[in-house]
Amino acid sequence: MAYDHNIWILMVITVFSSCNVYGEILTHCGDEKISVGDSHSLSCSDLPSDISNGINVFHDGDIIISCNKDNKTCTSTDAGRYTLISPHTEFLNFTITSIQSTDAGKYICADSASKPDEGTSKFCTLEVQEDGLKDGEIAGIVIGTIVLLLFVVLISYALIMKKCVIPKRGG
Incomplete structure (x- = not known):
C-alpha cells in the first residue's frame, strides 16, 4: 500500500x-x-x-x-x-x-x-474531526447494551430457576 x-x-x-x-x-x-x-x-x-x-x-x-x-x-x-x-x-x-x-x-x-x-x-x-459519536454509532451502542442486558437477565433467571428446583425425595 x-x-x-x-x-x-x-x-x-x-x-x-x-x-x-x-x-x-x-x-x-x-x-x-x-x-x-x-x-x-x-x-x-x-x-x-x-x-x-x-x-x-x-x-x-x-x-x-x-x-x-x-x-x-x-x-x-x-x-x-x-x-x-x-x-x-x-x-x-x-x-x-x-x-x-x-x-x-x-x-x-x-x-x-x-x-x-x-x-x-x-x-x-x-x-x-467531528467530536462525539454519529447517530449510527449511538444506535449500535444502545442495541448492543440492550442485547447484553437481556443476556445477563436470561442467564440470571436460568441460574435462579436451577437453584429453586425441588429435588425428588425417596425413590
Missing part, C-alpha cells in the same frame, strides 16, 4: 499552562483553526515522488515535528517545546502532549520536507 498519495496525520494538540489559559494555533494548510484539545485530520495527497524525507510540521516557519512515511513515526525536533506520542496507529499519526504556552496563536502547517510557501500549502489540507 503506497502512502505517497494519501497520508493522514491525526493531530490532537493540547496546550498545558499553569494558569489554565488555552490559546489557538492557526494553520497555513486551510481555513480551519486548530482549537486546542480538539482532533484534526491533516490530509496530504498527490505528494511528489521526490519527497523522501516524509512530512514535516512547521510552526512559525520552523520544523517542529518530522514524520517518516516509511516507518510511520513522528518525532519532535525540539523536545523541550513539544512532546509526542508516536506511533499509535498504522498511519502517520501523533499526539502532541504538551507545548509551550507562548506558541499558542501562531501558525502550524504540515507539508513536504521543504519549507512551504507563506500562507499556502501545495499538498496538505486540514479538516476538523
